[in-house]
Amino acid sequence: MHEEHELIRRAQEYDPTAFGEIYERYYNGVYKYIYYRVGDQGLAEDLTMEVFVKALEAIEGFTFRGVPFSAGGEAGGGGRAPDGGGVGVGVHPRRAAPGAGRADG
Secondary structure (H helix, E strand, O other), X not given: OHHHHHHHHHHHOOOOOHHHHHHHHHHHHHHHHHHHHHOOHHHHHHHHHHHHHHHHXXXXXXXXOOOOHHHOOOOOOXXXXXXXXXXXXXXXXXXXXXXXXXXXX
16 A cells, blocks of 8 residues: 555656556456446446546545555545446446456556
């Protein structure tokens, strides 16, 4: 968790590589979660990008509270769909998320 805290601190100080590291570290997990919730590859890709744009816009105000960034409170919408609408758990059956393992994002 210390490494994650340091990475966020660097991003807050405008280190040009820090947010890229955050993106690389969390893209697949965010994408898979959103795809699971919406069930559409293109929409999941678009919403995943929105999550990272919003995270970048809000990184300066992120306060480390001992909960990992990966828990999703700030970046992931706290369990809500990125459009602000709540999506009930279990709406879609579990399935593999297409493209989630791609090296290019």
